[in-house]
Amino acid sequence: MKTITLTLYSALLLSTSTAVFAANYLPNPMEAQQALWKAPGVHMAQQEVSAQQQESAALRKGREEFTLGAEMARRTIETPPQEQFKEWSVNISRPLRLPYRAKADHQLGENKVNYAQANLGETVHETSRQLLSLWFEWLNQVAQVQLxxxxxxxxxxxNALVSQKVKLGDAARAEQVTMDATFAQTAAQLQQAEQGMRLTQGKLLAQFPDLTVPDYSTIQFPDPNGVQGTQAEWVKRILAHNHELHRARSETQLLNAEKNQFASRQSFDPEIGLRYGKDRAGEENVAAINLSLTLNGDARKHDTEAARIRANAARDNASLLEEKLIIEAKVNYQLAESSFAAWQQAHLAANSLQEAHRLAARAYELGEGHLNEVLLAKRNALDGLLASRQMQIQALLDQTRLQLDAHQLWSLDKQP
Structure with a gap:
């Protein structure tokens, strides 16, 4: 019996020792990437890229189209001798797109596609953050079930030890009742933890159904290694791959392109046409070339000014966003460092509480202690283990989030 008890204590100590290193606590990288690109929000962003590519093609071709017309007429001459003639004509015309307008249209089309692609990248990034958050929520529940x-x-x-003591007369019957109650309470806590794990797993798979969730019993949690690299290095990496900032800058370029397109249309709109007809019942043939100009009004000036204001606002927003993201990256770096330090302290405390529990249990085996002291030490040790594991998972999450934002965890730029 002593051998069994000591073996269980050794297992508990090993569960939090620094010797355990495993990478299976994270989802398979290839599966994670595939799950991200199949997410509904990402799918919609992909379709928007395709739609903007079609709009870009339309802008390259130009929206100026041919207009066909025909006219039938009857000419009546009232003065003698009165005569009537059938006359007809056909015409074709088309607006002209001047070179500087075509250039503005092309630039607008390109920027529409660039913005849609930047939005797709940000959608994939945000979806990956959701996946990571749900995954670690599940890991927290896994840790509780394992413990x-x-x-x-x-x-x-x-319980077996207490039963043996009661049979030998070395312990009172009340201790068996207490131990039975402790067993029932622990079983209820295990059942509650299992239910929480199933619920979080359901949430995870509801959003990412193609993700494979491993058997919880195979999950091993490595000790966090602390953040490798300086704060400045991590801020630089994160900003270099930040899709939100890229999208904001792409929006500025898009609105500038819209402003340039409006500005290119402040001049006249030319239209050229050809006309052919027969007058006086075919006695006269008419062929003509016509040119018309549509003069713009104040509305186009207002449109251009509104586009300029929006472009300037987007530029200012991108600058403010960059400052915000720098602060956010610094804070996330500091969180990763502080959570690592907090786990180290919690780990030491958990080991001390486990040792206190081991000593209390050993004293009880030798008849030198009381069961209530053992159970109190066990509760304290469990609380310490749970706190240590939660802080361990939080430290892993903070470090993993830094890696994700720096594109060092999964490939987010291209569909697998």
Whole structure:
């Protein structure tokens, strides 16, 4: 019995030791990328890129189109001798797109596609953050189930020891009742933890159904290594790959292109046409070339000014966003460092509480302690283990989020 108890204590100590290193606590990279690109929001962003490519093609071709017309007429001459003639004509005309207008249209089309692609990149990035958040929410529940299963094994061992003491007359019947209550309480906590794990797994798979979730019993949590690199290095990496900033800058370029297009249309709109007809019942043939100019009004000036204001606002917004993202990256770096330090302290505290529990249990085995002292030490040790594991997972999450934002975790720029 002593051998079984010591083995269980060794297992608990190993569960939080610095010797455990595994990478299976994260989703498979290829599966994660495929799940991201199949997400509804990402799919919609992809379709928007395709739609903007079609609009860009339309702008390159130009929206100026041919107009066909025909006219039938009857000419009546009232003065003698009165005569009537059938007359007809056909005409074709088309607006002209001047070179500087064509250039403005081309630039607008290109910027529409660039903005849609930047928006797709930001959508993939935000979706990856959601995946990571849901995954670590599930990992928290996994950690609780794993620890409660270890507690169940420990309680079963202690329950067997108490039963043996009661049979030998070395313990009162009341201790068996207390131990039975502890067993039932631990079983209820395990059941609650399992239910929480199933719920979080359901949330994860509801949003990412193609993701493979491994058996929770195979998950091993490595010790965080701390953030490698300086704050300035991480800020530079994150900004270099930040899709939100890229989208804001693309929006500025798009609105500038719209402003340039409006400005290119402040001059006259030329239209050229050909006309052919027969007058006086075919006695006269008429062929003509016509040119018309549509003069712009104040509305086009207002449109251009509104586009200029929007472009300037987008430029200012991109600058403010860059400052905000720099602060956010610095804060995330500091969070990763502080969560690592907090885990180290919690880890030391958990080990100390486990040692106190081991000593109390050993004293009880030798008849030198009381069961209530053992159970109190066990509760304290469990609380310490849970706090240590939660801080361990939080530290892993903070470090992993930095890697994700710097594009060092998954490939987010291209569909697999």
């Amino acid at each position: 409660m299963e270890e507690q169940m094994q420990l309680v079963q061992s202690q």
